[in-house]
Amino acid sequence: MNPEQKRLLRIIQALEFTAIDLTLYLDTHPADERALAEYNEVSRRLQEAMMDYQRRYGALKSYGHSPPQTRWTWIDEPWPWEVSD
Amino acid sequence: MWIYEKKLEYPVKVRRPNPGLAKNIITQYGGPDGELAASLRYLTQRYTMPTSQAKGVLTDIGTEELAHMEIVAALVYNLIKDAPLSQIKAAGLDGYYADHDRAVYFVNAEGVPWTAAYIQSKGDPIADLHENMAAEEKARATYEWLINLSDDPDVTDVLRFLREREVVHFQRFGETLNIVHEYLDRKRTF
Numbered sequence: 001m002n003p004e005q006k007r008l009l010r011i012i013q014a015l016e017f018t019a020i021d022l023t024l025y026l027d028t029h030p031a032d033e034r035a036l037a038e039y040n041e042v043s044r045r046l047q048e049a050m051m052d053y054q055r056r057y058g059a060l061k062s063y064g065h066s067p068p069q070t071r072w073t074w075i076d077e078p079w080p081w082e083v084s085d
Numbered sequence: 086m087w088i089y090e091k092k093l094e095y096p097v098k099v100r101r102p103n104p105g106l107a108k109n110i111i112t113q114y115g116g117p118d119g120e121l122a123a124s125l126r127y128l129t130q131r132y133t134m135p136t137s138q139a140k141g142v143l144t145d146i147g148t149e150e151l152a153h154m155e156i157v158a159a160l161v162y163n164l165i166k167d168a169p170l171s172q173i174k175a176a177g178l179d180g181y182y183a184d185h186d187r188a189v190y191f192v193n194a195e196g197v198p199w200t201a202a203y204i205q206s207k208g209d210p211i212a213d214l215h216e217n218m219a220a221e222e223k224a225r226a227t228y229e230w231l232i233n234l235s236d237d238p239d240v241t242d243v244l245r246f247l248r249e250r251e252v253v254h255f256q257r258f259g260e261t262l263n264i265v266h267e268y269l270d271r272k273r274t275f
């Protein structure tokens with residue numbers, strides 16, 4: 001994984017982590033409008049970052065959730081647990 | 086259904102083999118307070134939760150625990166994959182090696198395989214949510230003992246992340262317990 005690819009992946013991980021944490025918070029505070037606005041904003045940025053990454057480096061999601069590809073990138077290495085850097 | 090994402094929730098870095106550390110961390114994979122137990126507990130309890138909010142919390146935390154299970158597996162896998170047999174023996178992991186080589190299996194730190202008896206699904210939302218709050222505290226404590234045992238700063242960093250998540254999950258289950266109590270009280274009054 002080249003440094004630019006890793007940098008983008010770290011951004012995606014950070015954005016999605018924020019989205020996960022806000023999801024759990026909103027489950028118990030569904031009327032919190034500020035949290036909802038934050039969730040909407042982070043979701044928008046996450047979608048953008050995911051699309052950008054996947055167009056350059058291949059699919060991050062399976063089952064029809066990644067942008068069109070010209071070859072089957074899903075099975076490209078590394079898999080998430082192949083991480084020793 | 087679930088969609089797999091080809092990335093970890095939190096980055097894992099392992100620079101050198103450390104089967105002794107892997108032997109302890111594996112309990113958060115297949116031990117009594119580990120991530121498999123957490124995930125399966127919440128995902129099976131959700132069917133009989135009385136409020137939509139509680140169903141949501143159990144679905145979402147159960148799903149996040151699957152991501153944590155993958156992080157723990159990534160730690161264990163990388164800590165043992167290049168370990169020489171002499172190190173595996175010295176770490177007391179030779180019994181595990183006899184059964185699994187360097188594969189990742191659901192056992193606790195002493196090699197006892199995972200069992201569904203670790204978890205409960207009681208059909209009583211108050212009992213279930215109390216179990217879940219206790220489970221989160223036990224997982225938090227386990228991560229603290231693992232941090233005490235860790236001699237690898239990169240691994241400790243990941244254990245700290247996982248520990249923090251248990252604190253947040255405990256908080257959300259506590260709020261869910263209050264919401265379910267209110268719901269049951271209202272049902273009783275009207």
Ligand SMILES: [Fe+2]
Pocket residue numbers: 123150221224250251254
């Ligand atoms: Fe948890």
